Amino acid sequence: MENTIEKIRDKDPEQKEFHQAVDEVIHSVKPVLDRNFEYRQQGILERITEPERVIMFRVPWMDDDGQVHVNRGFRVEMNSALGPYKGGLRFHASVNLGIIKFLAFEQVFKNSLTTLSMGGGKGGSDFDPKGKSDNEVMRFCQSFMMELYRHIGPNTDVPAGDIGVGAREIGYLFGMYKKLKNEFTGVLTGKSLAWGGSLIRPEATGYGVVYLAAEMLQTRRQTLEGKSCLVSGSGNVAQFTTEKIIELGGKVATLSDSSGYVYDEAGIDAEKLAFVKELKNIRRGRISEYKERYPEAVYIPVSPERDYNPLWEHKADCAFPCATQNEINAKDASHLLSGGVALVCEGANMPTIPEAVDIFLDHNILFAPGKAANAGGVAVSGLEMAQNSMRLSWPRKEVDDRLKQIMKSIHSTCLAASSEYGVEGNYVAGANIAGFVKVVNAMLDQGLV
Structure with a gap:
């Protein structure tokens, strides 16, 4: 394992994000490799990382x-x-x-x-x-x-x-x-509804994040109702994560972009979210304009040179990083712990650095990695591909029901894999193991190609 990681680093030393993703997966699947010698013999790690x-x-x-x-x-x-x-x-x-x-x-x-x-x-x-x-x-x-x-x-x-x-x-x-x-083929997904798009596709990633968070909370006999939430980002994923949290009775206090964030103690309700959608999707403005419309909110500019993000210092029950990779570092993780956060569900791809992930897991925080939590977007893209193949358009409820079922399945799959390999309740290991085993077995079935 370490030899494979070193070879990857030596081959492409500048690709830090790729090294980080590979390192996390390879260390997570060590119990699988220990149990299946054939995987090592067939050079699976070298093949799946190239x-x-x-x-x-x-x-x-x-x-x-x-x-x-x-x-x-x-x-x-x-x-x-x-x-x-x-x-x-x-x-x-x-x-x-x-x-x-x-x-x-x-x-x-x-x-x-x-x-x-x-x-x-x-x-x-x-x-x-x-x-x-x-x-x-x-x-x-x-x-x-x-x-x-x-x-x-x-x-x-x-x-x-x-x-x-x-x-x-x-x-x-x-x-x-x-x-x-x-x-005219279904070669791209995310198309407009009039020419092959799917209902729920714009909402799917954000909705899926919240559906998975709700499943995780149920393991502790809790729901999102009444929970205070921190959301980073203000693009598609953040918008629809916020929308679904509001629908399920939670309260969102923050949204951000690359220049800073807004903190609205009263909560970002449906009317305020509609303003954010118009601001970001149509006018392509900055989140700082939120305070101009809602002066009771606070806007805090954040410099990229800062070694932590004050957005994560606010007290809350749940956190949903939906902006970009590596936005939560170890200091941010400590601030989230101090603020009472008990669940972190990643809407972005790999927004939490490894040291921060370790802090969450060590303190029994419910933590869902992006590859599980934000899979709703690509899941509905897959459903869009199916509709394109059949020249059909499914109703909104059917697509949403399928999305919910897929997120429930992802949750149960991650839990089952974590239990089977002795890391009960670790969604990071569970997601990596379940995804890895399925792909690797398909690769072996198809021979050395």
């Missing part, structure tokens, strides 16, 4: 002033043992190959947990849509798809949205794919 395919390409595009820019595009097709590659596209200035590999690696196990037939992949670009006009975003998306279309398809690789890629971007990407391939 992408099946890595695609990198340049993306030239022209801004509204006629100036040409060049960004870098990525698609990492990590593992297809369970089905076509499935995973989002992220457009953000921070994107690099290491981040895309970490996301693709996590996606493999997340997709495995959903019970649907999907492999794992991820892609994106260091292009940032923030501050760009619709025409600039369209020209970029069209240029991006002019290369990506060669490598994707409904039975090969089905991308979706992620940070910086919403319904607008998916529409532009799909339009260019359709033009290039001269076919």
Whole structure:
């Protein structure tokens, strides 16, 4: 195990996020490796940590002033043992190959947990849509798809949205794919309802996070009703996490973006959340504008140089990190403990650093990793693929019921795996073990490929 981790670090020393994701999974599955010598003999660790395919390409595009820019595009097709590659596209200035590999690696196990037939992949670009006009975003998306279309398809690789890629971007990407391939297929998920999208897809990740949190609380005979909650982020996942918490009787006090956060002691109710959706989704404004509309709230700017985030210092019962990777460090974890938090459910991908995870587990905090907690998004993407294949559109209640059932299944699967391998109640180990075993057994069935 340690030899494999060292080889990965030596091979790609700059890919810190990928190393972190691999390290967590490999150490979690040690009991599985100890029990199954065949896995070691067949080089499973080396095979599952090496992408099946890595695609990198340049993306030239022209801004509204006629100036040409060049960004870098990525698609990492990590593992297809369970089905076509499935995973989002992220457009953000921070994107690099290491981040895309970490996301693709996590996606493999997340997709495995959903019970649907999907492999794992991820892609994106260091292009940032923030501050760009619709025409600039369209020209970029069209240029991006002019290369990506060669490598994707409904039975090969089905991308979706992620940070910086919403319904607008998916529409532009799909339009260019359709033009290039001269076919209308379910090659992208997250589409608009009028042309192949699924009801509940925008809400799915956030709703799924809360459905899993509710299942976890039930193990301690509790519900979300009356619970005070801290939510980070203000994008799609944070918005619909907040919406479902409100629906289940909880109170959300915080939302954030890259510049800072708002703390509303009275709670962010449905009316205030509607303002946030309009602010972020339509006007693409900053969360600081929340205080202008609701002066009773407090806005706290947060510098990226700060070694902790004061958002996590507020007293609460539950925390839902929904912003980005590695946003909760050991200091933040200690502040959450001091503030009385008893449950942490990850809406983002790997938002908690390993030392912070250890603090939560050591103090018996209910902690759900992103690969389990935020799997609702890709689960409904899988349901969208099924609807596209049948040329059908399921009603909202049917999709929501399927999502609830999938999250219940993920919860029970994680608990069962943690119990079988002697780490009872550890959702991190349970998620990693359950996802790993399913993927690895499929790989062995398919031979050395």
